[in-house]
Amino acid sequence: VVLTVAATGSGLGKGGQVPKPRKVTLTDVAQHARVSATTASYILNGRSVEMRIASDTEARVRIAAAELGYRPNRAARSLRTKRTATVGLISDFIAGGHFSSQLLTGACAAARASDHLVVIGETGGDLDVEDLLIDEMLDRQVDGVIVATRTALRITVNPRLAGVNTVLLNCIDLTSQVPAVLPDDLTGGSTAAGLLLDAGLEDGIWVVGEDPVPNAVAGSLRLAGVHARLAEDDLTLAGVVPCDWEVVPAYDAMSAWLASGARPRGLICLNDRIAMGAYQALAEHGLDVPGDVSVVSFDASDLATWLRPRVTSLELSFAELGARAVDLLLTDPVVGTVVRLPMPVRPGESVR
Amino acid sequence: VVLTVAATGSGLGKGGQVPKPRKVTLTDVAQHARVSATTASYILNGRSVEMRIASDTEARVRIAAAELGYRPNRAARSLRTKRTATVGLISDFIAGGHFSSQLLTGACAAARASDHLVVIGETGGDLDVEDLLIDEMLDRQVDGVIVATRTALRITVNPRLAGVNTVLLNCIDLTSQVPAVLPDDLTGGSTAAGLLLDAGLEDGIWVVGEDPVPNAVAGSLRLAGVHARLAEDDLTLAGVVPCDWEVVPAYDAMSAWLASGARPRGLICLNDRIAMGAYQALAEHGLDVPGDVSVVSFDASDLATWLRPRVTSLELSFAELGARAVDLLLTDPVVGTVVRLPMPVRPGESVR
DNA sequence: CTGTTAGCGCCTTCAA
DNA sequence: TTGAAGGCGCTAACAG
Numbered sequence: 001v002v003l004t005v006a007a008t009g010s011g012l013g014k015g016g017q018v019p020k021p022r023k024v025t026l027t028d029v030a031q032h033a034r035v036s037a038t039t040a041s042y043i044l045n046g047r048s049v050e051m052r053i054a055s056d057t058e059a060r061v062r063i064a065a066a067e068l069g070y071r072p073n074r075a076a077r078s079l080r081t082k083r084t085a086t087v088g089l090i091s092d093f094i095a096g097g098h099f100s101s102q103l104l105t106g107a108c109a110a111a112r113a114s115d116h117l118v119v120i121g122e123t124g125g126d127l128d129v130e131d132l133l134i135d136e137m138l139d140r141q142v143d144g145v146i147v148a149t150r151t152a153l154r155i156t157v158n159p160r161l162a163g164v165n166t167v168l169l170n171c172i173d174l175t176s177q178v179p180a181v182l183p184d185d186l187t188g189g190s191t192a193a194g195l196l197l198d199a200g201l202e203d204g205i206w207v208v209g210e211d212p213v214p215n216a217v218a219g220s221l222r223l224a225g226v227h228a229r230l231a232e233d234d235l236t237l238a239g240v241v242p243c244d245w246e247v248v249p250a251y252d253a254m255s256a257w258l259a260s261g262a263r264p265r266g267l268i269c270l271n272d273r274i275a276m277g278a279y280q281a282l283a284e285h286g287l288d289v290p291g292d293v294s295v296v297s298f299d300a301s302d303l304a305t306w307l308r309p310r311v312t313s314l315e316l317s318f319a320e321l322g323a324r325a326v327d328l329l330l331t332d333p334v335v336g337t338v339v340r341l342p343m344p345v346r347p348g349e350s351v352r
Numbered sequence: 353v354v355l356t357v358a359a360t361g362s363g364l365g366k367g368g369q370v371p372k373p374r375k376v377t378l379t380d381v382a383q384h385a386r387v388s389a390t391t392a393s394y395i396l397n398g399r400s401v402e403m404r405i406a407s408d409t410e411a412r413v414r415i416a417a418a419e420l421g422y423r424p425n426r427a428a429r430s431l432r433t434k435r436t437a438t439v440g441l442i443s444d445f446i447a448g449g450h451f452s453s454q455l456l457t458g459a460c461a462a463a464r465a466s467d468h469l470v471v472i473g474e475t476g477g478d479l480d481v482e483d484l485l486i487d488e489m490l491d492r493q494v495d496g497v498i499v500a501t502r503t504a505l506r507i508t509v510n511p512r513l514a515g516v517n518t519v520l521l522n523c524i525d526l527t528s529q530v531p532a533v534l535p536d537d538l539t540g541g542s543t544a545a546g547l548l549l550d551a552g553l554e555d556g557i558w559v560v561g562e563d564p565v566p567n568a569v570a571g572s573l574r575l576a577g578v579h580a581r582l583a584e585d586d587l588t589l590a591g592v593v594p595c596d597w598e599v600v601p602a603y604d605a606m607s608a609w610l611a612s613g614a615r616p617r618g619l620i621c622l623n624d625r626i627a628m629g630a631y632q633a634l635a636e637h638g639l640d641v642p643g644d645v646s647v648v649s650f651d652a653s654d655l656a657t658w659l660r661p662r663v664t665s666l667e668l669s670f671a672e673l674g675a676r677a678v679d680l681l682l683t684d685p686v687v688g689t690v691v692r693l694p695m696p697v698r699p700g701e702s703v704r
Numbered sequence: 705c706t707g708t709t710a711g712c713g714c715c716t717t718c719a720a
Numbered sequence: 721t722t723g724a725a726g727g728c729g730c731t732a733a734c735a736g
Contacts (some may be wrong), residue, residue, distance in 0.1 A: 038707060074492045075730095078730095079730075101445045101452055108474045112481075117492065119470065120470055141426070247657075248657070248658070251660075319447070376723075378715095390715080391723075393715060394722095428715090431716045432714055433729055553706090
């Protein structure tokens with residue numbers, strides 16, 4: 001090895017540790033191992049048995065590759081194979097708090113398990129941006145795209161996704177047959193109601209929250225599940241306290257409602273933020289949880305464990321959702337597949 | 353246009369709307385416009401003036417491109433140009449709740465503004481995974497990589513990033529000269545203390561929380577800022593209530609401390625979750641916020657607005673952090689650049 | 705069992 | 721002002 005010194009003063013670029021030793025190519029490896037590029041390619045792609053490569057040839061190539069620190073140029077490979085080992089994930093709001101980040105964790109992990117990478121895009125709900133992002137991803141030859149929404153929604157898939165390997169995540173398109181992954185809200189609602197019934201409640205059970213937009217689907221499904229479960233025991237829901245799925249709106253709605261004299265026995269909050277608002281309102285009205293009122297909610301987010309007493313909540317594993325979506329995408333899903341993930345109970349101390 | 357019907361029954365693949373009309377290539381456009389691929393390339397890459405292309409030639413090409421719906425194949429382009437218009441973002445924990453998702457929002461937006469896409473990877477704190485992800489990204493020829501951490505950390509940049517365009521996000525490497533973007537915690541600490549002083553407090557000011565790991569850097573900087581500001585008025589900090597930066601640990605620590613008779617006048621909580629735990633403990637000890645105790649915290653997350661009364665918090669805009677990191681990366685940053693983002697006050701009702 | 709040959713789609717000297 | 725030719729690094733027929 002000869003040490004070269006740059007004669008011209010500033011030969012070093014940014015972070016310039018090394019004079020950049022041109023990237024090692026497959027041909028380099030092949031020459032180093034005294035075989036053709038083809039052979040090297042076969043071996044390095046795990047096709048040596050299939051191609052019945054001599055084991056010493058294989059060894060030579062592998063050693064050469066290791067010594068040279070060979071790494072395939074995936075742009076070149078993609079140009080040939082039309083595959084990139086990359087999936088696109090487009091969401092309306094990636095920063096949906098608790099929600100979306102976990103989703104990415106799951107998606108990344110699943111992708112990596114299949115030697116894929118995830119490229120992301122956030123539309124902010126803007127359809128033009130969605131068009132743009134999809135085009136960019138398609139230009140980069142992603143092997144498939146996942147379309148996700150922060151809130152479970154009924155949507156229409158973007159037309160330019162026609163013919164593209166696509167999976168819907170936390171949303172669903174009734175008209176097309178695009179596969180989708182969502183939580184099992186119907187069963188979840190039923191489970192939530194069951195928790196209250198098991199605690200001995202028979203009446204005074206209310207649902208807090210309602211779908212904020214017409215095409216939202218989670219709330220109504222959960223409500224339907226609640227109705228169904230109560231009906232099994234010949235009971236009926238006392239009613240619904242409508243409010244947005246946020247802390248302050250929930251607090252406001254609950255406060256007004258309690259101030260008007262309402263005295264519920266059990267509350268099924270459509271998410272943990274609603275539960276937090278409800279807790280605050282209940283406390284201000286001197287109502288104890290779970291002594292006076294039992295509370296069940298959805299999401300089992302961190303928030304649920306922060307409240308005192310911790311609220312019993314139905315776990316919605318976004319990480320799992322993300323992972324399943326990727327897995328589905330990578331297995332060339334059957335048209336019309338709809339995966340509904342169960343929502344297990346994560347117990348707190350909010351049910352009597 | 354001739355309508356072709358597949359003779360063999362099941363010619364349609366998944367989602368099979370169309371018999372897949374082979375992707376339009378630059379050559380197609382050129383032929384359609386009766387020019388060479390070279391000319392088409394120049395025009396479509398905005399070099400028509402530079403190349404002094406005849407305007408009607410340009411028009412023909414543009415029309416052809418539009419009619420055919422031409423989209424460049426970026427894999428092919430990358431093979432030539434060695435650039436992908438893609439940046440990598442590697443984080444230890446993407447699902448750091450509130451935190452990281454906003455960061456991605458900012459990064460995505462900034463990237464898109466420069467016609468780039470973001471590919472992400474999560475290491476889970478595992479250095480082997482980090483190696484792997486970096487390699488995968490480099491194989492895909494990303495134009496640069498951002499290394500982010502959930503908690504502000506002093507780190508050592510991965511050696512395989514040597515010579516690669518890199519920016520650190522919410523972390524810093526003292527030995528290398530890799531550019532970094534972080535919040536201005538020192539000034540933030542000073543500001544927080546100032547808020548309490550402006551409210552007339554002079555003693556009984558405590559900091560709640562401390563750096564959980566030795567290489568964490570945010571806590572000590574904020575603490576230093578607090579000390580500095582108090583010293584300006586010839587005052588001193590009453591002390592520190594050490595605890596992890598989470599709700600329950602903060603609640604536990606505060607509860608024990610208050611039970612032992614402590615009666616603080618002002619609390620500087622190192623984040624909003626600590627503030628929440630502190631609120632709970634204060635309430636249980638009959639202490640009113642802000643009547644008995646003024647509280648200031650950091651992050652200005654949603655949580656800060658959920659608490660009652662809302663806590664006055666120093667805003668840490670992760671979206672801004674993410675955006676700045678991408679911008680820095682895309683402008684070939686000067687070695688040693690360290691960007692410190694200000695933390696503006698977001699007022700609540702927690703300071704007397 | 706291994707090498708030769710031919711592109712994938714694009715950009716870019718070099719000529720005309 | 722435009723076109724012809726070559727090659728980025730890799731894979732896949734097709735020979736031998």
